[in-house]
Amino acid sequence: MSLLEVRGVTKAFDRTPVLQGVDLDVPSGALAAVLGPSGCGKTTLLRVIAGFERASGGTVTVGDRLLAGPGRHVAPERRRVAVVPQEGALFPHLSVAGNVAYGLPRSAPRRDRRVAELLELVGLQGYEQRMPAELSGGQQQRVALARALAPDPVVILLDEPFSALDAGLRASVRADVRSALHASGATAVLVTHDQEEALSTADVVAVMRDGRVVQAGTPQEIYRTPHDIDVARFVGEAVIIPATVRDGVVWTTLGALPLAGAAADGVGMAVLRPEQVILVPEADGLPARVLDTVFYGHDANVMLEVRCPGDVLMPVMCRTQGDLPRSESVGVRIVGPVTWFPKRPYDVMPAGAQDAASA
Numbered sequence: 001m002s003l004l005e006v007r008g009v010t011k012a013f014d015r016t017p018v019l020q021g022v023d024l025d026v027p028s029g030a031l032a033a034v035l036g037p038s039g040c041g042k043t044t045l046l047r048v049i050a051g052f053e054r055a056s057g058g059t060v061t062v063g064d065r066l067l068a069g070p071g072r073h074v075a076p077e078r079r080r081v082a083v084v085p086q087e088g089a090l091f092p093h094l095s096v097a098g099n100v101a102y103g104l105p106r107s108a109p110r111r112d113r114r115v116a117e118l119l120e121l122v123g124l125q126g127y128e129q130r131m132p133a134e135l136s137g138g139q140q141q142r143v144a145l146a147r148a149l150a151p152d153p154v155v156i157l158l159d160e161p162f163s164a165l166d167a168g169l170r171a172s173v174r175a176d177v178r179s180a181l182h183a184s185g186a187t188a189v190l191v192t193h194d195q196e197e198a199l200s201t202a203d204v205v206a207v208m209r210d211g212r213v214v215q216a217g218t219p220q221e222i223y224r225t226p227h228d229i230d231v232a233r234f235v236g237e238a239v240i241i242p243a244t245v246r247d248g249v250v251w252t253t254l255g256a257l258p259l260a261g262a263a264a265d266g267v268g269m270a271v272l273r274p275e276q277v278i279l280v281p282e283a284d285g286l287p288a289r290v291l292d293t294v295f296y297g298h299d300a301n302v303m304l305e306v307r308c309p310g311d312v313l314m315p316v317m318c319r320t321q322g323d324l325p326r327s328e329s330v331g332v333r334i335v336g337p338v339t340w341f342p343k344r345p346y347d348v349m350p351a352g353a354q355d356a357a358s359a
């Protein structure tokens with residue numbers, strides 16, 4: 001059952017539509033990521049949910065409480081919805097304890113104890129007397145989370161909370177925030193334009209584009225069965241090749257591949273993930289040549305040029321652990337089912353489409 005329900009929310013600024021009918025469902029206690037490119041309306045959506053902006057249309061419901069809808073706009077402070085803004089969130093002149101307590105009602109009993117509990121929740125026990133300037137970026141972010149959790153919100157909204165942190169810190173603060181949120185039992189929405197962050201942190205991911213949620217699902221669903229080719233490209237790395245479906249088989253210049261799901265016969269494109277491209281001895285696969293390698297430490301992405309039947313050269317990316325020198329000759333085999341999308345009128349088909357279609 002969803003705790004937070006956003007239905008058909010629209011919002012225009014000076015007649016320019018920004019939200020164009022957003023639907024979002026977040027189950028109770030879940031952490032949802034709203035993932036989308038810059039300018040697609042993520043912050044606007046959070047501001048509508050928090051009540052800082054009035055929706056032009058649609059409804060926002062938390063539990064059985066209608067917060068926004070036709071003729072209704074509950075004031076932000078009455079929504080029990082907390083927001084952790086992007087950065088600079090802390091009051092610089094207040095101590096950590098002062099910042100966290102700011103969110104508590106004056107009359108709250110055992111304020112000190114509650115502050116200590118919240119700091120423990122975010123892994124900062126004993127930091128009460130520090131000033132924000134004496135904290136690292138990640139610690140500041142965690143204090144901001146503790147402050148947002150202080151009034152015991154039902155829903156907590158986080159707007160790109162990790163974007164100011166460097167790569168090393170990001171992953172660990174992300175994990176801390178995730179476990180603090182789960183421990184608090186709060187239902188949370190995290191806005192990000194970082195697909196890796198969305199996939200690794202959230203229980204459910206909503207992919208947003210041009211003021212709409214184009215797909216929502218678990219990280220696995222979004223990655224493995226993207227709704228369209230643009231989602232496939234946006235979420236994770238994708239190798240996109242021309243492909244024709246006939247009788248449930250995907251025909252490509254790289255060979256006949258099993259289809260993930262179902263599709264009617266037609267011309268279109270298949271999406272391969274780099275981990276589906278396996279390196280094999282030259283004699284056992286399609287011949288390929290290494291164009292370039294991008295090293296990430298834990299693994300590397302290798303750009304290959306595969307020589308397909310009919311002498312078609314196809315760029316393909318795979319993932320490897322070892323080093324592969326440029327120009328090295330290798331063999332390639334494709335494993336696992338592929339997602340396929342029919343050609344849309346405005347798709348430009350890459351070279352090789354004709355060969356695949358007539359295969």
Ligand SMILES: Nc1ncnc2c1ncn2[C@@H]1O[C@H](COP(=O)(O)OP(=O)(O)OP(=O)(O)O)[C@@H](O)[C@H]1O
Pocket residue numbers: 013014018036037038039040041042043044045193
């Ligand atoms: N108060 C406003 N008045 C007019 N236009 C606005 C206002 N707020 C946002 N917009 C416009 O709405 C669009 C969406 O903005 P929004 O801040 O929601 O995007 P975003 O997805 O959060 O982007 P980013 O990832 O860059 O933060 C942008 O084109 C922006 O210029």
Ligand SMILES: [Mg+2]
Pocket residue numbers: 042043044
């Ligand atoms: Mg934003």
